[in-house]
Amino acid sequence: xxxxKTIICVVGARPNFMKIAPVMDAMRxxxxxxxxxxxxxGQHYSKEMKHHFFEQLGIPEPDIDLEVGSAxxxxxxxxxxxxxxxxxxxERPAAVLVVGDVNSTIACAxxxxxxxxxxxxxxxxxxxxxxxMPEEINRVLTDSISDLLFTTERDARDNLVREGVDDxxxxxxxxxxxxxxxKNLPRxxxxxxxxxxxxxxxxxxxxxxxxxxxxxxPSNVDCPIKLEKLLLTIREISRQxxxxxxxxxxxxxxxxxxxxGGILDCPAIISxxxxxxxxMLGLLSKARLVLTDSGGIQEETTALGIPCLxxxxxxxxxxxxxxxxxxxxxxxxxxxxxEFDTIFKTGGKAGKIPELWDxxxxxRIVSILMEWLTQ
Ligand code: UD1
Numbered sequence: 001x002x003x004x005k006t007i008i009c010v011v012g013a014r015p016n017f018m019k020i021a022p023v024m025d026a027m028r029x030x031x032x033x034x035x036x037x038x039x040x041x042g043q044h045y046s047k048e049m050k051h052h053f054f055e056q057l058g059i060p061e062p063d064i065d066l067e068v069g070s071a072x073x074x075x076x077x078x079x080x081x082x083x084x085x086x087x088x089x090x091e092r093p094a095a096v097l098v099v100g101d102v103n104s105t106i107a108c109a110x111x112x113x114x115x116x117x118x119x120x121x122x123x124x125x126x127x128x129x130x131x132x133m134p135e136e137i138n139r140v141l142t143d144s145i146s147d148l149l150f151t152t153e154r155d156a157r158d159n160l161v162r163e164g165v166d167d168x169x170x171x172x173x174x175x176x177x178x179x180x181x182x183k184n185l186p187r188x189x190x191x192x193x194x195x196x197x198x199x200x201x202x203x204x205x206x207x208x209x210x211x212x213x214x215x216x217x218p219s220n221v222d223c224p225i226k227l228e229k230l231l232l233t234i235r236e237i238s239r240q241x242x243x244x245x246x247x248x249x250x251x252x253x254x255x256x257x258x259x260x261g262g263i264l265d266c267p268a269i270i271s272x273x274x275x276x277x278x279x280m281l282g283l284l285s286k287a288r289l290v291l292t293d294s295g296g297i298q299e300e301t302t303a304l305g306i307p308c309l310x311x312x313x314x315x316x317x318x319x320x321x322x323x324x325x326x327x328x329x330x331x332x333x334x335x336x337x338x339e340f341d342t343i344f345k346t347g348g349k350a351g352k353i354p355e356l357w358d359x360x361x362x363x364r365i366v367s368i369l370m371e372w373l374t375q
Contacts, residue, residue, distance in 0.1 A: 005094035005373050006035045007120075008087070008112075011062070012043035012080070012104025015177075015296045017053035018277060019099040019122060022179035022362035024059065033370055037091055041080045041104040042067040046249065052276030057180065073103060073134060080107035088115055094373060095120050098142060099176070101135040101295075101316075106142050113145040122176060122365060124149035125156025125165075126295075128316040132219070135295070139316070148372055150365050152299075153319040153354060173364040174356030177296055178303045181281065182359040189282035195244060195270050204242055204268070209288035211241045216248035217293040220311060224258035226331065230311065231255070231263040233333045234291070237340050238268040243291075244283055246272045289343050291336075298326045303357055307348030309339055325351035 007027065011020050020038070027036040040062035044050050053059070066083040068076060080103065088096065088111060096112040097120040098105045109119045124143050128136050143149060143160055151157055152175040160170055197205065213234055221227050234243060245264065247255070252273075255261050264271050275283070284290060284300055289307040292298065298317050301308035302324025310328045320326035325348060329339045342348070356364075 004032060004035050006037050006091055007369070008037045008039055008091060008093040008096045008108075010039050010041065010084075010096065010098045010104060010108040011059075012041035012108075013100075013102040014044050014049050014053065014274075015294075016099050016102060016104065017050075017057060017059060018180040018296070019176045021057040021059050022176050022183070023097065023099070023122060023365060026362040026366040030366070030370065033373070034366070037093065038062045039084065039087055039108070040065045041084070041108070042069055043076065043080070043102060043104045045069055046274075048274035048276070049249065056277045057184070077103050077107045080104055081111050084108050084111045085115070088112060088117060093117060095147070095369075097122065099123055101126070101138045101142070103134070103138065106138040109142045109145055118147040119145055120148040120150070120369065121146040122150045123152055124170070125151045125160040126153075126316040127156075127159045128314045130314050134218075136316070148369070150361075150368075152357075152361075153317070155318055171364075171368050172356065173368070174358060174361035175299060175303075175354075176361045176365070177299055178357040179359050179362050180277075181300055181303055184278065184281055185285065187278060188285055189276075189279045191282060191286050194275065194279045194283060195272070197270065198267070201242060201267060201270075208241055210286075211237065211243045212283050212287045212290045212292075213243050213245040214248070214290075214292045214294050214297060215311065216251050217312065218250075220293050220331065221248075221251045221254045224254070224260065227254055227258060228260055228263070229333060230331060231260055233336050235263055235266060235269065236333070236337060237291070238266065240340075240344060241288060242268040242270070244270045244272065244287075246275045246280065246283075248274060289340070289348065291340075298324075299357075301325055302351055303353060305351055307343045309336065309343070311336065319354045323352050323354050325349055 027034045068079040095118040099122040112119050149170045150173045157170050291309045293311045298320045302320040308326045313330045
C-alpha cells in the first residue's frame with residue numbers, strides 16, 4: 001500500500017526561494033503520495049530578502065519559521081541545527097530536501113543525516129574548487145551526506161563521483177531555478193515599474209540601454225580597498241552605459257561603514273534596495289549586460305541570452321561559460337573594462353541554452369523521488 005510520505009523542504013536564504021517554488025508545486029500534484037512540509041530557517045528575514053519572494057513566487061507560508069536571523073557562520077549554522085532537530089523529531093519525515101549551498105542547506109542536511117533521515121540535495125555537484133568560499137564548504141559537505149543528488153549540468157556528476165558519491169544516487173535533471181524563470185518571465189516587471197529616472201537619463205537609456213550590477217560576496221565587499229576598486233570600475237563603466245545597482249544589505253552596510261557611498265553618487269548609477277523576483281527578472285531580461293558575483297544570476301543570464309561578466313576568479317557553474325553567455329573576469333579593473341568594451345562593441349557571445357534547462361526540472365525530480373520513496 002502506498003502511504004502519504006512527509007518530505008521536509010528547507011529554505012533559508014534568498015536564492016533558495018526560486019529553487020523550492022517549482023519543487024513544491026510539482027509535489028503538490030501528488031497529495032496522496034507526498035506531504036511537503038516547508039521549513040524556513042529565517043537566515044534571511046527582511047521584507048526585501050524574504051517576503052517579496054514568497055508572495056511573488058506563490059510559495060506557501062512556511063509550516064514553521066525557525067527565525068535564526070543573522071550571526072557568525074558558526075552561530076547561525078549551530079542555531080539552525082538546534083532548532084531544526086526539534087522539527088525533524090516531531091515530524092518524522094521520510095526525507096529532508098535541501099537546495100543550493102547556503103548555511104541553511106548544510107545545517108539541515110547534517111541534522112537529518114545524524115538522525116538517519118535520508119537527505120535529498122537539489123543542485124548537487126557544483127564546484128568552484130575554491131575552499132575559501134563558504135558556499136564551497138557547504139556544497140562538498142552536503143553532497144557527501146546526501147542520499148539522492150539532483151544535478152543541473154553533466155560536469156556535476158564527474159565532481160561527485162570523484163569525491164566518492166555512488167553513481168546510482170546521482171540524477172541529472174536540469175535546473176529548477178530556470179523552471180521558475182520561464183514560468184515567471186511573462187509576468188516580469190517592466191523597467192518603468194522598477195526605476196524612476198530623469199528625462200535626461202531616460203533619453204540615454206532609450207539610446208544606449210542599461211546594465212545591471214549585483215555584488216554581495218564577502219570576498220568582494222568585505223575588504224574596503226577591494227570594494228572601493230570595484231565601485232570605481234563600476235563608475236567608470238557608467239560613463240558609457242547607465243547602470244542599475246540593487247544593493248544587497250551586506251553590500252549597503254559595507255559601503256556605508258567604509259564611507260564609499262560618494263562613489264555611487266553619480267547620475268548614471270541608479271542604486272536601489274534589494275528587489276523582488278519579478279523586478280529583478282524584469283531588469284535582467286532587458287539589460288544590455290550584467291556584472292555580478294552571484295551564482296544564480298550567471299545561470300539566469302545564460303537562460304535569457306544576456307551577456308554576463310562574473311566579478312570572481314572562478315565559477316562553480318562552468319556550463320554558463322562553456323555554453324552560455326558568461327565570462328569570468330575576476331576583479332582587476334583593466335580586465336573588467338576590456339571585457340566590457342568588447343561586449344559594448346560586439347554584443348558579446350551568443351551562447352545557447354544548456355541541456356535540460358527547459359522548465360521541467362522539478363517535474364523530473366518529483367517523478368524520481370516518488371519512485372525512490374517506494375523502494
Ligand atoms: C547568503 C549565502 C550566499 C547567498 C546569499 C544571497 C551563506 C553562507 N551565504 O549570503 O551563498 O548568495 O545569501 O543573498 O549562506 N541581512 C539583512 N537581512 C536579511 C538577511 C541578511 O539585512 O534578511 C544582512 C545582515 O547584516 C547579515 C548580512 O546581510 O549579517 C549577511 O547575511 P547572511 O545570511 O549571513 O549571508 P549573505 O551574505 O546574505
